[in-house]
Amino acid sequence: MADNVCSETTFNKIYAQWGKPIYNFIYFKCGNEDQANDLVQEAFIKLWQHCTKVTQDKAKSFLYTVANNLFLNEVAHRKVVLKHAQLQPRKVDGQSPEYLLEEKQYQQKLQNAIANLTEAQRTAFLLNRIEGKKYTEIADILDISIKAVEKRMSQALAALRKEIEEL
């Protein structure tokens, strides 16, 4: 029983580690900030309620599963609007205004294209690209095979490329 998540210290540690990833996971799916924040709260409250039977190493998969189930119960989906990471260092300073404009346009297109992906493709793709998760971890979270993750990644890339380059 010492291994469960009932102590407040342990619980807070788990929130610090998994609060944001769970938020991202929900946001990638639905694009609704309020909903994502709400579901993070609900998922952690559920974790607390069931803390006696969830060990620390099971907490992550418990949270993803609960968040996903809660998400499926909700209907409000919005357009996924990502923002630019604030702390992304500029590699090269003093780039030409043309280049900067072009890059901005590219990002805008990419942004729209991501929003137009199917939920399944987008979630897998963003978990990998933004969250930096490996395929095995994504397969685990989404409860699908690694082959299915590969397929979603390939489809997502193909769909994004098509939209960015042909429009």
Add this chain to the structure above:
Amino acid sequence: MDIDTLLHKYLNGEATVEEISQLKAHPEFASYLKIAEATRKFEAPNFMDAENLTAIQNSIKKQPKVRSINSLQRFMRIAALFAVVIATYVFVSNRDTKIVTQIAEHETFELPDHSEVTLNAMSKITFNKKDWKKERALTLEGEAFFKVEKGEKFQVNTPQGSVAVLGTQFNVYVRGHQFYVQCYEGLVSVNFNGNDIKVPAGSYAQIENNQLLALTKAEGTAPSWVDFESSFSEASLEAVLNELERQYPITVKNKTIAENKFTGSFTHKNLEVALRSICEPLQLEFKIDDDEVMLYAKNSN
């Protein structure tokens, strides 16, 4: 290596520099890489880190934790409940049935095999309903009249010995050191102190202090007490009065006033009549004072 595999390797962060340049050489995959890299710079907006934590903490303070019991504990609880139920059932169903009569009380009842037992006053029968099919056996203290259904051996155990029959009618009297068996039908076998005697229909065996006193002829089809009358033949006054005390809620003083033997009977229905039946043949008189009876010799003043 297949180029798609290389792409996935790259996306998993496992591609080598050469593999990346191999991908970049391919126009389609070069643009995939560009997309993949550009996407990495995005992030989801507005994660309310601190606000969420506060909301969670406020909420969990209000809510009690769900007490979970693991499946073994749950199983043990259910098992314990069943154990109690089964133990109770076994205990109840294995308990002996006891039938007890008080002073002036008769009780007629059927045993599980429909054999009939009439229990005289101040007597007790114990038997086990569940074991009855396997073994027709009961324990008797006092006096009882049995009408036994035909079947396997039927045994009456008493502190003085046992009576075994197959199917018959008989009376067993076992009080103090006295052990009397009267057979009305069939044949009974009486076992006492290692001896075994057969008592045929119309016979009366009197055993006292583990000794067979007499095996005499006796008439009738049922003991008289069944019809609310106690009969005696050459009985001591004390034995007669003891029986009287069992049939009426009284105490008899000076039970040993006469040494004459008593042959006759008394009714269970009227104390005065009963006392007269006992006293007259023995030249005694009696006085009833509430629940006490005093005996004295006639003309003794």
